[in-house]
Amino acid sequence: MNPKILVARAVFPQTLALLEQHFEVTSNQDDVLWSPAQLTEQLQGKQGAFTTGSERINAGLLADCPELRICANMAVGYNNFDLEAMTAAGVLATNTPDVLTETTADFGFALIMATARRMAESERFLRAGLWNSWRYDMFAGSDVHGSTLGILGMGRIGQAIARRGALGFGMKVIYHNRSRLDAATELACGATLVSKQELLQQSDHLILVLPYSPEAHHAIGADELAQMKPTATLINIARGGIVDDAALAVALKQGTIAAAGLDVFEGEPRVYPDLLTLPNVVLTPHIASATLPTRLAMAQLAADNLIGYLVHGKALTPLNPQLVLA
Numbered sequence: 001m002n003p004k005i006l007v008a009r010a011v012f013p014q015t016l017a018l019l020e021q022h023f024e025v026t027s028n029q030d031d032v033l034w035s036p037a038q039l040t041e042q043l044q045g046k047q048g049a050f051t052t053g054s055e056r057i058n059a060g061l062l063a064d065c066p067e068l069r070i071c072a073n074m075a076v077g078y079n080n081f082d083l084e085a086m087t088a089a090g091v092l093a094t095n096t097p098d099v100l101t102e103t104t105a106d107f108g109f110a111l112i113m114a115t116a117r118r119m120a121e122s123e124r125f126l127r128a129g130l131w132n133s134w135r136y137d138m139f140a141g142s143d144v145h146g147s148t149l150g151i152l153g154m155g156r157i158g159q160a161i162a163r164r165g166a167l168g169f170g171m172k173v174i175y176h177n178r179s180r181l182d183a184a185t186e187l188a189c190g191a192t193l194v195s196k197q198e199l200l201q202q203s204d205h206l207i208l209v210l211p212y213s214p215e216a217h218h219a220i221g222a223d224e225l226a227q228m229k230p231t232a233t234l235i236n237i238a239r240g241g242i243v244d245d246a247a248l249a250v251a252l253k254q255g256t257i258a259a260a261g262l263d264v265f266e267g268e269p270r271v272y273p274d275l276l277t278l279p280n281v282v283l284t285p286h287i288a289s290a291t292l293p294t295r296l297a298m299a300q301l302a303a304d305n306l307i308g309y310l311v312h313g314k315a316l317t318p319l320n321p322q323l324v325l326a
């Protein structure tokens with residue numbers, strides 16, 4: 001008998017068709033947002049789960065789903081997984097690195113551009129019928145080319161953004177990261193390592209690309225915002241909770257920084273209400289990896305991880321590979 005899996009959110013029909021060749025599949029094509037209790041119930045008797053960032057896999061759920069062997073996340077980020085608890089329970093965790101790097105970097109850059117050049121704000125103005133004449137300072141923003149790009153978190157996506165900044169826009173690129181890149185990678189990215197304080201103080205456009213972890217919670221709060229230039233923009237395409245959204249709203253109101261571009265939010269899909277009322281923030285609904293080819297590649301990789309592990313005993317991108325090697 002084929003293993004049983006749960007596809008916890010709606011997916012591409014072709015992904016579902018592929019999974020159905022190997023598994024007895026229960027799927028949520030109606031895309032109902034299950035509570036943790038409903039997710040636990042749906043997972044009963046399943047050996048595998050196809051998850052997204054919305055499904056929390058923690059010790060409590062694992063204790064109630066003893067047959068579960070793998071959760072394949074269709075996301076590179078995996079802060080919805082308690083990796084320690086999964087490893088202790090012998091449940092393999094996988095994510096979808098690499099396939100979304102360039103697409104996500106494109107979006108990061110788009111958000112830098114949209115924020116610096118006030119594109120959302122000026123479009124709202126035009127659509128509201130308020131454009132009556134040209135004016136010398138109308139929606140004058142800040143330059144991207146030739147400015148200083150700061151990157152907090154320098155993994156694959158950070159590096160892809162650095163290359164765009166250095167090679168495409170002639171930017172000075174500085175970064176702060178737990179570990180320093182090797183010299184060849186730094187050269188290819190045109191990036192220089194600086195302290196977090198220098199990053200905050202020197203960046204004209206600061207983009208966050210670090211993974212969420214308890215240590216990264218509110219890595220950008222009132223103190224950090226106060227160190228930034230009043231002309232600076234802050235871009236978050238990483239995870240909600242890395243920025244203190246309430247402190248950011250105050251900073252945007254008071255002119256501590258000029259503008260922000262946010263694709264991720266604390267407690268999303270809720271958005272801190274003040275952010276919705278401010279003109280100088282560009283808001284998008286967690287879509288940095290959202291192009292059809294990339295989302296398809298992410299879904300394919302998550303499916304390949306399930307097939308690889310449950311059918312052949314080997315996953316492509318395991319997060320706790322010690323379980324496979326054991």
Ligand code: DGY
Binds near residue numbers: 076
């Ligand atoms: C990711 O892959 O982590 C994106 O944020 C989508 O969840």
